[in-house]
Amino acid sequence: DGGITQSPKYLFRKEGQNVTLSCEQNLNHDAMYWYRQDPGQGLRLIYYSQIVNDFQKGDIAEGYSVSREKKESFPLTVTSAQKNPTAFYLCASSPTGFSGNTIYFGEGSWLTVV
Amino acid sequence: DAKTTQPNSMESNEEEPVHLPCNHSTISGTDYIHWYRQLPSQGPEYVIHGLTSNVNNRMASLAIAEDRKSSTLILHRATLRDAAVYYCILRDGNTDKLIFGTGTRLQVFP
Numbered sequence: 001d002g003g004i005t006q007s008p009k010y011l012f013r014k015e016g017q018n019v020t021l022s023c024e025q026n027l028n029h030d031a032m033y034w035y036r037q038d039p040g041q042g043l044r045l046i047y048y049s050q051i052v053n054d055f056q057k058g059d060i061a062e063g064y065s066v067s068r069e070k071k072e073s074f075p076l077t078v079t080s081a082q083k084n085p086t087a088f089y090l091c092a093s094s095p096t097g098f099s100g101n102t103i104y105f106g107e108g109s110w111l112t113v114v
Numbered sequence: 115d116a117k118t119t120q121p122n123s124m125e126s127n128e129e130e131p132v133h134l135p136c137n138h139s140t141i142s143g144t145d146y147i148h149w150y151r152q153l154p155s156q157g158p159e160y161v162i163h164g165l166t167s168n169v170n171n172r173m174a175s176l177a178i179a180e181d182r183k184s185s186t187l188i189l190h191r192a193t194l195r196d197a198a199v200y201y202c203i204l205r206d207g208n209t210d211k212l213i214f215g216t217g218t219r220l221q222v223f224p
Contacts, residue, residue: 043158048210058211094210099144106157108157
């Protein structure tokens with residue numbers, strides 16, 4: 001079945017470590033997105049990409065990095081520069097070119113700093 | 115960027131209609147209005163979307179103001195399974211950027 005797969009579901013990071021969250025989609029979508037959600041809060045955009053080898057910063061990009069080397073993959077690296085990374089991370093994808101296209105979300109990844 | 119504003123929370127009893135409002139006064143002409151809902155620790159689920167005309171599907175109805183500066187998601191008969199956080203989202207027609215509202219937490223009482 002087509003969809004978005006995020007992994008791992010739960011991840012623990014030690015202080016000063018970089019960690020990478022995986023997001024893979026087999027929907028042939030051009031646009032992909034990463035959001036951060038703190039407990040009880042809404043979604044904030046970290047990065048998004050409309051096409052392979054191109055991506056744009058969102059509202060809270062500091063301390064994060066992404067790559068888009070393949071259409072189906074948009075990994076997010078949480079670097080040691082992100083001082084408060086404990087949160088729920090959501091990946092999404094969608095076709096581009098028409099703002100009425102449906103947006104598909106993954107099931108999310110929990111990141112905890114220990 | 116356009117912004118959206120939603121009430122923090124709303125309550126309903128089972129089998130009653132629910133009207134969830136969203137203000138998006140800076141919406142541009144090509145921005146679609148999307149509604150999603152989210153259960154704790156899960157990814158958001160599609161509910162409905164529209165541009166100018168009112169829309170209906172098996173889950174809900176979307177009423178869009180004539181000036182498009184606001185919209186209302188209508189759940190015709192709330193069930194306990196409708197308890198969730200509902201997000202009003204604008205999709206920028208030029209950049210494909212998704213702009214999330216603050217979300218409305220809907221509580222449904224039996």
